Amino acid sequence: MRLRLSLIGCWLITWLIWSADVSAQPVEVSLTEYDRLLRATYTAAQRGDLLEVRALADDLTTIRQVRMPDGQIAPVDQSWLAEMLAQPTPDLPLISARLGALIDALEPTGSAVAADALQHWEAVFNEPPFNRSQSESWLTRFLNWLFERLADLLPDLPDVPEAPVAGDSSPISGIIWVMLAVVALLFAGLLLFWVRGVRRVFQPVTTAASPTTDPVTFAAAQRLAEAARQAGDLRNAVRYLYLAVLLWLDDQKILPYQPSLTNREHLQRLQDWPALRDQLLPLMTTFEKTWYGLQAIDEATFAGYEQQATSLFKQVRSPNEAAS
Template sequence: MRFRLSLMGCWLMIWLIWLPDVSAQPVEVSLTEYDRLLRAAYTAAQRGDLLEVRALADELIAIRQVRMPDGQIAPVDQSWLAEMLAQPTPDLPRITARLGALIDALEPTGSAVAADALQHWEAVFNEPPFNHSQSESWLTRFLNWLFERLADLLPDLPDVPAAPVAGDGSPISGIVWATLAVIALLFGGLLLFWIRGVRRVFQPVTTAASPTTDPVTFAEAQRMAEAARQAGDLRNAVRYLYLAVLLWLDDQKILPYQPSLTNREHLQRLQDWPALRDQLLTLMTTFEKTWYGFQAIDEATFAGYEQQATSLLRQVRSSNEAAS
């Protein structure tokens, strides 16, 4: 009886040791399945569905290898998605931008379109807030420089004895304490100034999340763009106006609009319309810098953006009238 119990215990220990090795095997999916998950997560992030993004992220994070059509295995790592979703308020526009970049990167590596897409996304991510060196204000850089200079001026503290020596009147001790007092006062003043004036520099953008519902018609998108403009929310006004252009092109049977496609993929479908493609590229660049890159936009810039959109719509109307 004891022999049987010992034998069962050995088998149990072997099974427990072997189990982590089995569970640690990397999850492998096909390129088609990987592309499907990326597009589903991209669409959910675009419409601001955080619950759906988290559910799809669990599947994406578990994937470690992607099987390419030629049979080769490509390693992937979506740990960045887990880190961004672990934040108290996940930045859905930034997640959307990175997922869109991954989808664009799945294009054939040797094509000119893929190279153009890579250059475009590098331009977007090299601007604030993705590029922290450019997003730092002049005050932040000044404070960093000031603290570095103070650290250089601070003398090395002498070795302090374990117990104070009676009658020690060394002048070095007084200099050290005076220096520390000045630094404390200076730091307190800078901290007070920081709390009162600098906090607004780092105030988060209140419109960072995408709206829960997007317009489905050209007229609806135009109304929402005008309402956002009247409310002073030019960032959302740019987004709705860009959606209005895409919905208009869809109504004219020129460019079928699909929310699961990236902006770059929509642009690729206008290869037979080079002039129209160039106009849409200009609108798309402004939209992505404003929406994903949080680039500031004023009323004058928005008026120019609106004029570009109107010119594109006018060109499409003229082409349709000439064809009819």
């Protein structure tokens, strides 16, 4: 009886140790499966489908290791995606930009296109609003800035005499009170200025109402671009005009448009059309800086952007003309 109990106890201990070891193993997937999840999440973020992004992120954030084609194991960490989705209003354009950068980074080592993509994304993320310092909180940066401004504005305080004699009518105490009042007014003015700046930063951008799905034809994309321009929404106008360019190239049987591909991957497929690739590159750069980088665009800049697109439309009338 005792022997049987001892055997059962040993079996239970062995099973618990094995279960703990299995549960501690990190989730590992192949590079193909990892790339598929990244592209699916990227496509959902491009569409603005928050529910689909959350569902895919549940699988993506559990991955800790990726097995490369040569058998090596590469550690990955997608905790940034869970943190961004935990915000009250997740920034889907920024999530899409970061996922696109990850997809471009999976290009084979030494690829000129991958190096070009990395340089491009570094340029985008080094511009506002992506270059915010993560080392200090906003409150610490504000207090440091406030104290520096006060130190620049305030004059050196005069030496305060020792305890004044009772009944002394020295004007020193009055000067100190006046200076304290000036400091209080300066502090109140700086605080009001900061509050107005914060409200301006977090004020939602009003844009023209856009459809829930992207257009699938060149004519529809052009109509949406023109409607957005008439409404004063130049940011969406740039996006729809860029989409019209891709759909136009698809209509001409030159570049099949696939929403799951990144802009760099579309550009890479024009290696046999160097002149056309050079025309598409500035259009893509302006779109990404305006849409993902939130760079402001005025009527004059948009007019130049529209002229570039029109020039491409006129040049590419058929695959034969583009090849020449």
